[in-house]
Amino acid sequence: MADSLAIIATKGTLDMAYPPLILASTAVSMDMEAAIFFTLYGINILDKKKFANLKVAPLANPAMPMPVPNIVGAIPGMTAMATKMMKDMIKKISWPTVPELLEICHEGGVKLWPCQPTMDMMGIRPEDLIPEAEPAIGAAAYLEYASQASVTLAF
């Protein structure tokens, strides 16, 4: 088996969608194999209705460039504001959007695996996911792949 990368993506926010997608798209560009296992909120990155509109959480996020006190972050509209700030920063460095990065990953052969129990728990059906997503798998199938991988990461 070629060098390969196995990633677990557990977060469904805009900022946290980038690291797994960037690393996986880079891996296949380096002729490595790559797979991402989307579990818990990470499933949002494959959700047709959500993947193009992921948000940034201003609450309990002191690492933001302009930190928002929690009491302010709880005010309606602050999530939209934090998301807009992040989107502006993304645009400034000409980063691809999440849908564009997913397309790059798919084209390059990254396996986009939804987590089956996550789908059961959240009531998500296969047809709710983008067509680039593979059939859902469970922990054993992921671990079988990861056990052969040379790099494993979790976000």
Added chain:
Amino acid sequence: MGDTIDLKADSVLDVKGLCCPMPVVKAKKAIGTIEVGQVLEIIGTDAGSKGDMPAWAKRAGHEFLGMTEEEGSEVFHFFVKRGK
């Protein structure tokens, strides 16, 4: 590395303004369009590419020939020979 490199490229890829991961993603596509043994020149502005391009070339089975930097302009030229 320096200004002493005098390399003829068979193909040129312009990724100015793009940052990680796009220079590597586009370089991978571009090198597939030239023949084995030919040279791809990648012109970019991403400082991270100084580390990324040699790493990509090595891992993907190509030969990193070197880079030059346009003085004062933050524009980098990378030369990679297709290896397979």
